[in-house]
Amino acid sequence: METLEYTDVNAHIVARCKEGDRKAQYELYKLYSKSMFNVSMRITNDYTEAEDVLQESFLSAFRELHTFKGDSTFGSWLKRIVINKSITKVRSRRLQVEPMDDFQDFAEEAPEYDQEDMDYKVETIKKAIQSLPDGYRVVLTLYLLEGYDHGEIAEILSISEATSKSQYSRARKKLLSLMQEQSFFS
Amino acid sequence: MKDRLKDFVQAHRDEFDTFTPRPDLWQDIAAELQQEEVKPTMAVEPEREAKVISINWHHAWRYAAAVAMLIMVAFSAYYYMNNGAQPSGTVAATQPVPLEKIAPEVPQLETRFASVIEQKEAQLREYDLKALGMDKEWEREAATLDSAYTELKKELYTTPNKDVVVEAMRDNLKMRIAILNRQLQVLENIQQVKKQVPNETTSI
Missing domain, CATH: 1.10.1740.10 (RNA polymerase sigma factor, region 2, helix turn helix motif)
Incomplete structure:
Protein backbone atom coordinates (compact mmCIF):
# COMPACT_ATOMS: atom_id res chain seq x y z
CA MET A 1 0.00 0.00 0.00
CA GLU A 98 44.32 -0.18 -17.65
CA PRO A 99 42.88 -2.40 -20.36
CA MET A 100 39.16 -2.93 -19.95
CA ASP A 101 38.58 -6.04 -17.95
CA ASP A 102 35.71 -5.16 -15.75
CA PHE A 103 35.23 -8.12 -13.58
CA GLN A 104 38.56 -9.81 -13.45
CA ASP A 105 39.05 -12.44 -10.82
CA PHE A 106 41.32 -11.50 -8.02
CA ALA A 107 43.74 -14.35 -7.63
CA GLU A 108 44.48 -14.02 -3.98
CA GLU A 109 41.41 -15.19 -2.17
CA ALA A 110 40.75 -13.61 1.15
CA PRO A 111 40.78 -16.15 3.97
CA GLU A 112 37.41 -17.11 5.43
CA TYR A 113 36.35 -15.15 8.43
CA ASP A 114 33.96 -16.45 10.95
CA GLN A 115 31.39 -13.78 10.42
CA GLU A 116 29.34 -14.78 13.42
CA ASP A 117 32.11 -13.37 15.57
CA MET A 118 32.02 -10.11 13.78
CA ASP A 119 30.42 -7.06 15.27
CA TYR A 120 29.21 -5.01 12.32
CA LYS A 121 29.46 -1.22 12.36
CA VAL A 122 28.09 1.05 9.66
CA GLU A 123 31.27 3.16 9.64
CA THR A 124 33.53 0.13 9.25
CA ILE A 125 31.43 -1.29 6.44
CA LYS A 126 31.39 2.06 4.64
CA LYS A 127 35.16 2.42 4.84
CA ALA A 128 35.70 -1.14 3.66
CA ILE A 129 33.33 -0.59 0.70
CA GLN A 130 35.37 2.44 -0.30
CA SER A 131 38.58 0.42 -0.36
CA LEU A 132 37.15 -2.37 -2.53
CA PRO A 133 38.33 -2.62 -6.15
CA ASP A 134 35.84 -1.08 -8.62
CA GLY A 135 34.40 -4.35 -9.96
CA TYR A 136 33.79 -5.75 -6.52
CA ARG A 137 32.40 -2.51 -5.14
CA VAL A 138 29.84 -2.12 -7.91
CA VAL A 139 28.37 -5.62 -7.58
CA LEU A 140 28.45 -5.51 -3.81
CA THR A 141 26.71 -2.15 -3.43
CA LEU A 142 24.11 -2.96 -6.07
CA TYR A 143 23.23 -6.11 -4.17
CA LEU A 144 23.65 -5.02 -0.56
CA LEU A 145 22.54 -1.40 -0.66
CA GLU A 146 20.56 -0.72 -3.80
CA GLY A 147 18.43 -3.80 -3.38
CA TYR A 148 18.84 -5.42 -6.79
CA ASP A 149 18.84 -9.18 -7.13
CA HIS A 150 21.45 -11.04 -9.16
CA GLY A 151 19.20 -11.23 -12.19
CA GLU A 152 18.85 -7.46 -12.25
CA ILE A 153 22.55 -6.88 -11.58
CA ALA A 154 23.37 -9.24 -14.45
CA GLU A 155 21.20 -7.10 -16.73
CA ILE A 156 22.64 -3.79 -15.50
CA LEU A 157 26.25 -4.89 -15.94
CA SER A 158 25.67 -7.12 -18.99
CA ILE A 159 27.16 -10.12 -17.25
CA SER A 160 25.65 -13.51 -16.46
CA GLU A 161 23.68 -14.12 -13.31
CA ALA A 162 26.26 -16.69 -12.22
CA THR A 163 29.05 -14.14 -12.58
CA SER A 164 27.08 -11.69 -10.50
CA LYS A 165 26.64 -14.28 -7.77
CA SER A 166 30.27 -15.39 -7.68
CA GLN A 167 31.46 -11.82 -7.94
CA TYR A 168 29.27 -10.83 -5.01
CA SER A 169 30.49 -13.73 -2.90
CA ARG A 170 34.12 -12.79 -3.58
CA ALA A 171 33.43 -9.13 -2.95
CA ARG A 172 31.74 -10.01 0.30
CA LYS A 173 34.73 -12.03 1.47
CA LYS A 174 37.09 -9.26 0.53
CA LEU A 175 34.90 -6.78 2.38
CA LEU A 176 34.91 -8.86 5.53
CA SER A 177 38.68 -9.20 5.43
CA LEU A 178 39.03 -5.45 4.95
CA MET A 179 36.74 -4.91 7.92
CA GLN A 180 38.82 -7.30 9.95
CA GLU A 181 41.98 -5.37 9.06
CA GLN A 182 40.33 -2.13 10.03
CA SER A 183 39.25 -3.34 13.42
CA PHE A 184 42.73 -4.77 13.87
CA PHE A 185 44.37 -1.43 13.23
CA SER A 186 41.94 0.68 15.14
CA MET B 1 21.92 -19.18 2.86
CA LYS B 2 21.39 -16.49 5.43
CA ASP B 3 23.41 -13.38 4.76
CA ARG B 4 23.96 -11.68 8.08
CA LEU B 5 25.85 -8.83 6.44
CA LYS B 6 22.93 -8.12 4.14
CA ASP B 7 20.46 -8.16 7.02
CA PHE B 8 22.59 -5.72 8.95
CA VAL B 9 22.98 -3.37 5.98
CA GLN B 10 19.24 -3.45 5.26
CA ALA B 11 18.47 -2.65 8.89
CA HIS B 12 20.80 0.35 8.85
CA ARG B 13 20.15 1.35 5.25
CA ASP B 14 19.57 5.06 5.94
CA GLU B 15 22.84 5.45 7.79
CA PHE B 16 24.73 4.64 4.62
CA ASP B 17 23.51 7.74 2.79
CA THR B 18 25.81 10.27 4.39
CA PHE B 19 27.20 12.23 1.47
CA THR B 20 25.60 15.43 0.25
CA PRO B 21 26.22 17.13 -3.08
CA ARG B 22 27.30 20.76 -3.10
CA PRO B 23 24.34 23.00 -2.34
CA ASP B 24 24.42 25.01 -5.56
CA LEU B 25 24.31 22.02 -7.89
CA TRP B 26 20.63 22.65 -8.56
CA GLN B 27 21.45 26.11 -9.95
CA ASP B 28 23.65 24.51 -12.59
CA ILE B 29 20.90 22.07 -13.51
CA ALA B 30 18.28 24.81 -13.61
CA ALA B 31 20.52 27.03 -15.74
CA GLU B 32 21.03 24.26 -18.27
CA LEU B 33 17.31 23.44 -18.38
CA GLN B 34 16.64 27.13 -18.92
CA GLN B 35 19.03 27.23 -21.86
CA GLU B 36 17.36 24.23 -23.45
CA GLU B 37 13.97 25.83 -23.08
CA VAL B 38 15.03 29.04 -24.76
CA LYS B 39 15.70 27.26 -28.05
CA PRO B 40 12.11 26.21 -28.75
CA THR B 41 10.44 29.52 -27.93
CA MET B 42 7.16 28.75 -29.69
CA ALA B 43 3.99 27.84 -27.87
CA VAL B 44 4.78 28.33 -24.22
CA GLU B 45 2.50 28.96 -21.30
CA PRO B 46 2.28 32.40 -19.77
CA GLU B 47 4.62 31.69 -16.88
CA ARG B 48 7.33 30.26 -19.03
CA GLU B 49 6.87 32.93 -21.58
CA ALA B 50 7.87 35.47 -18.99
CA LYS B 51 11.14 33.68 -18.40
CA VAL B 52 11.83 33.29 -22.08
CA ILE B 53 11.27 36.96 -22.73
CA SER B 54 13.66 37.89 -19.97
CA ILE B 55 16.33 36.03 -21.89
CA ASN B 56 15.34 37.59 -25.15
CA TRP B 57 15.75 40.96 -23.54
CA HIS B 58 19.15 39.86 -22.61
CA HIS B 59 19.94 39.22 -26.24
CA ALA B 60 18.12 42.26 -27.50
CA TRP B 61 20.17 44.66 -25.47
CA ARG B 62 23.32 42.91 -26.58
CA TYR B 63 22.40 43.47 -30.19
CA ALA B 64 21.53 47.04 -29.34
CA ALA B 65 24.90 47.53 -27.69
CA ALA B 66 26.67 45.91 -30.62
CA VAL B 67 24.87 48.12 -33.10
CA ALA B 68 25.62 51.19 -31.00
CA MET B 69 29.29 50.24 -30.87
CA LEU B 70 29.41 49.73 -34.63
CA ILE B 71 27.83 53.11 -35.24
CA MET B 72 30.29 54.72 -32.86
CA VAL B 73 33.26 53.04 -34.51
CA ALA B 74 32.02 54.08 -37.92
CA PHE B 75 31.53 57.65 -36.75
CA SER B 76 34.93 57.86 -35.12
CA ALA B 77 36.61 56.39 -38.15
CA TYR B 78 34.85 58.86 -40.39
CA TYR B 79 35.69 61.70 -38.05
CA TYR B 80 39.36 60.87 -37.76
CA MET B 81 39.76 60.34 -41.48
CA ASN B 82 38.47 63.83 -42.10
CA ASN B 83 40.00 65.64 -39.16
CA GLY B 84 42.85 63.35 -38.22
CA ALA B 85 45.46 65.77 -39.56
CA GLN B 86 44.18 68.60 -37.40
CA PRO B 87 45.50 68.42 -33.86
CA SER B 88 42.51 70.34 -32.45
CA GLY B 89 40.31 67.34 -33.22
CA THR B 90 42.03 65.05 -30.68
CA VAL B 91 42.86 67.50 -27.91
CA ALA B 92 39.36 67.50 -26.51
CA ALA B 93 39.38 63.73 -26.35
CA THR B 94 42.56 63.39 -24.33
CA GLN B 95 41.99 66.04 -21.72
CA PRO B 96 40.08 65.09 -18.58
CA VAL B 97 36.86 67.06 -18.50
CA PRO B 98 34.11 66.68 -15.91
CA LEU B 99 31.18 64.62 -17.06
CA GLU B 100 28.77 67.52 -16.52
CA LYS B 101 30.51 69.51 -19.24
CA ILE B 102 30.45 66.76 -21.82
CA ALA B 103 26.99 65.38 -21.21
CA PRO B 104 25.01 67.24 -18.56
CA GLU B 105 22.05 64.94 -19.22
CA VAL B 106 23.89 61.84 -17.97
CA PRO B 107 24.03 62.69 -14.23
CA GLN B 108 20.36 63.63 -14.43
CA LEU B 109 19.62 60.38 -16.18
CA GLU B 110 21.46 58.42 -13.54
CA THR B 111 19.71 59.98 -10.57
CA ARG B 112 16.35 59.57 -12.27
CA PHE B 113 16.80 55.84 -12.86
CA ALA B 114 18.85 54.99 -9.78
CA SER B 115 15.97 55.27 -7.31
CA VAL B 116 13.68 53.10 -9.45
CA ILE B 117 16.35 50.44 -9.94
CA GLU B 118 17.24 50.46 -6.27
CA GLN B 119 13.61 50.02 -5.26
CA LYS B 120 13.11 47.09 -7.66
CA GLU B 121 16.32 45.42 -6.58
CA ALA B 122 15.22 45.69 -2.96
CA GLN B 123 11.94 43.99 -3.90
CA LEU B 124 13.86 41.27 -5.69
CA ARG B 125 16.09 40.64 -2.70
CA GLU B 126 13.06 39.72 -0.65
CA TYR B 127 12.77 36.48 -2.59
CA ASP B 128 15.00 33.52 -2.00
CA LEU B 129 16.53 33.56 -5.46
CA LYS B 130 19.12 30.96 -4.60
CA ALA B 131 16.50 28.37 -3.75
CA LEU B 132 14.75 29.01 -7.04
CA GLY B 133 17.95 28.78 -8.99
CA MET B 134 17.59 32.27 -10.38
CA ASP B 135 20.36 34.13 -8.56
CA LYS B 136 23.13 33.27 -11.00
CA GLU B 137 21.10 34.21 -14.01
CA TRP B 138 20.20 37.53 -12.47
CA GLU B 139 23.77 38.22 -11.36
CA ARG B 140 25.04 37.50 -14.84
CA GLU B 141 22.57 39.80 -16.52
CA ALA B 142 23.20 42.57 -14.02
CA ALA B 143 26.98 42.22 -14.40
CA THR B 144 26.83 42.35 -18.20
CA LEU B 145 24.64 45.42 -18.14
CA ASP B 146 26.95 47.06 -15.60
CA SER B 147 30.07 46.51 -17.63
CA ALA B 148 28.37 47.69 -20.81
CA TYR B 149 27.27 50.81 -19.02
CA THR B 150 30.79 51.54 -17.78
CA GLU B 151 32.10 51.07 -21.32
CA LEU B 152 29.54 53.50 -22.67
CA LYS B 153 30.45 56.04 -20.02
CA LYS B 154 34.10 55.84 -21.04
CA GLU B 155 33.04 56.14 -24.65
CA LEU B 156 31.41 59.48 -23.82
CA TYR B 157 34.78 61.16 -23.39
CA THR B 158 36.07 60.17 -26.79
CA THR B 159 33.05 59.92 -29.02
CA PRO B 160 32.36 62.56 -31.61
CA ASN B 161 28.69 61.69 -31.42
CA LYS B 162 27.68 61.74 -27.79
CA ASP B 163 23.95 61.65 -28.49
CA VAL B 164 24.24 58.08 -29.73
CA VAL B 165 26.12 57.07 -26.60
CA VAL B 166 23.75 58.84 -24.23
CA GLU B 167 20.87 57.14 -26.01
CA ALA B 168 22.55 53.75 -25.56
CA MET B 169 23.09 54.54 -21.88
CA ARG B 170 19.44 55.40 -21.45
CA ASP B 171 18.49 52.15 -23.21
CA ASN B 172 20.81 50.25 -20.89
CA LEU B 173 19.10 51.69 -17.81
CA LYS B 174 15.64 51.03 -19.24
CA MET B 175 16.63 47.49 -20.06
CA ARG B 176 17.72 46.99 -16.49
CA ILE B 177 14.31 48.03 -15.21
CA ALA B 178 12.58 45.84 -17.78
CA ILE B 179 14.59 42.83 -16.67
CA LEU B 180 13.90 43.58 -13.03
CA ASN B 181 10.20 43.80 -13.80
CA ARG B 182 10.30 40.48 -15.62
CA GLN B 183 12.10 38.79 -12.77
CA LEU B 184 9.63 40.16 -10.25
CA GLN B 185 6.74 38.98 -12.37
CA VAL B 186 8.19 35.49 -12.69
CA LEU B 187 8.76 35.36 -8.95
CA GLU B 188 5.24 36.52 -8.30
CA ASN B 189 3.91 33.74 -10.55
CA ILE B 190 5.99 31.18 -8.72
CA GLN B 191 4.73 32.50 -5.42
CA GLN B 192 1.16 32.08 -6.61
CA VAL B 193 1.76 28.54 -7.78
CA LYS B 194 3.29 27.80 -4.38
CA LYS B 195 0.18 29.03 -2.64
CA GLN B 196 -2.09 26.94 -4.81
CA VAL B 197 -0.17 23.72 -4.34
CA PRO B 198 0.41 22.69 -0.73
CA ASN B 199 3.81 21.22 0.01
CA GLU B 200 4.13 17.62 -0.94
CA THR B 201 6.65 15.55 0.89
CA THR B 202 7.51 11.92 0.61
CA SER B 203 10.20 9.70 1.90
CA ILE B 204 12.41 7.97 -0.54
Missing part, protein backbone atom coordinates in the same frame (compact mmCIF):
# COMPACT_ATOMS: atom_id res chain seq x y z
CA GLU A 2 2.77 2.35 0.91
CA THR A 3 4.34 1.92 -2.49
CA LEU A 4 1.11 2.77 -4.20
CA GLU A 5 0.65 5.98 -2.28
CA TYR A 6 4.24 6.96 -2.94
CA THR A 7 3.80 6.43 -6.68
CA ASP A 8 0.70 8.57 -6.70
CA VAL A 9 2.31 11.54 -4.99
CA ASN A 10 5.19 11.41 -7.44
CA ALA A 11 2.92 10.98 -10.41
CA HIS A 12 1.43 14.35 -9.61
CA ILE A 13 4.82 16.09 -9.49
CA VAL A 14 6.08 14.14 -12.49
CA ALA A 15 3.08 15.30 -14.53
CA ARG A 16 3.96 18.90 -13.74
CA CYS A 17 7.60 18.26 -14.62
CA LYS A 18 6.52 16.99 -18.02
CA GLU A 19 5.14 20.44 -18.67
CA GLY A 20 8.50 21.94 -17.79
CA ASP A 21 7.39 23.28 -14.40
CA ARG A 22 10.68 24.31 -12.82
CA LYS A 23 9.28 24.28 -9.31
CA ALA A 24 8.10 20.70 -9.67
CA GLN A 25 11.51 19.75 -11.06
CA TYR A 26 13.10 21.31 -8.01
CA GLU A 27 10.72 19.32 -5.79
CA LEU A 28 11.93 16.09 -7.36
CA TYR A 29 15.51 17.23 -7.05
CA LYS A 30 15.07 17.97 -3.35
CA LEU A 31 13.40 14.61 -2.89
CA TYR A 32 15.99 12.49 -4.66
CA SER A 33 19.29 14.34 -4.95
CA LYS A 34 20.77 13.11 -1.70
CA SER A 35 19.99 9.42 -2.09
CA MET A 36 20.93 9.46 -5.78
CA PHE A 37 24.18 11.20 -4.96
CA ASN A 38 25.00 8.46 -2.48
CA VAL A 39 24.17 5.77 -5.03
CA SER A 40 26.63 7.36 -7.42
CA MET A 41 29.21 7.97 -4.69
CA ARG A 42 29.23 4.27 -3.88
CA ILE A 43 29.73 3.23 -7.48
CA THR A 44 32.18 5.90 -8.63
CA ASN A 45 33.91 6.33 -5.26
CA ASP A 46 34.67 9.88 -6.35
CA TYR A 47 32.96 13.05 -5.17
CA THR A 48 33.43 15.08 -8.35
CA GLU A 49 32.35 12.27 -10.63
CA ALA A 50 29.33 11.60 -8.46
CA GLU A 51 28.34 15.26 -8.77
CA ASP A 52 28.74 15.11 -12.53
CA VAL A 53 26.61 11.98 -12.62
CA LEU A 54 23.94 13.61 -10.48
CA GLN A 55 23.76 16.66 -12.71
CA GLU A 56 23.73 14.64 -15.95
CA SER A 57 21.15 12.22 -14.55
CA PHE A 58 18.66 14.89 -13.53
CA LEU A 59 19.12 16.66 -16.85
CA SER A 60 18.52 13.54 -18.89
CA ALA A 61 15.66 12.50 -16.61
CA PHE A 62 13.87 15.80 -17.22
CA ARG A 63 14.69 15.65 -20.92
CA GLU A 64 13.51 12.07 -21.32
CA LEU A 65 10.61 12.32 -18.92
CA HIS A 66 8.13 11.67 -21.74
CA THR A 67 9.59 8.17 -22.07
CA PHE A 68 8.80 7.45 -18.41
CA LYS A 69 5.54 5.53 -18.54
CA GLY A 70 5.03 5.11 -14.83
CA ASP A 71 5.31 1.31 -14.81
CA SER A 72 7.91 1.74 -12.05
CA THR A 73 8.22 4.55 -9.53
CA PHE A 74 9.98 7.69 -10.67
CA GLY A 75 12.61 6.98 -8.00
CA SER A 76 13.58 3.59 -9.36
CA TRP A 77 13.54 4.92 -12.92
CA LEU A 78 15.87 7.75 -11.93
CA LYS A 79 18.05 5.35 -9.96
CA ARG A 80 18.64 3.25 -13.06
CA ILE A 81 19.76 6.35 -14.93
CA VAL A 82 22.13 7.27 -12.09
CA ILE A 83 23.53 3.74 -11.91
CA ASN A 84 24.07 3.50 -15.67
CA LYS A 85 25.84 6.83 -15.80
CA SER A 86 27.96 5.97 -12.77
CA ILE A 87 29.03 2.67 -14.30
CA THR A 88 29.94 4.43 -17.54
CA LYS A 89 32.15 6.77 -15.52
CA VAL A 90 33.89 3.91 -13.74
CA ARG A 91 34.41 2.04 -17.00
CA SER A 92 35.85 5.03 -18.83
CA ARG A 93 38.11 5.72 -15.89
CA ARG A 94 39.39 2.15 -15.92
CA LEU A 95 39.93 2.43 -19.63
CA GLN A 96 42.24 5.34 -19.05
CA VAL A 97 44.51 3.48 -16.67
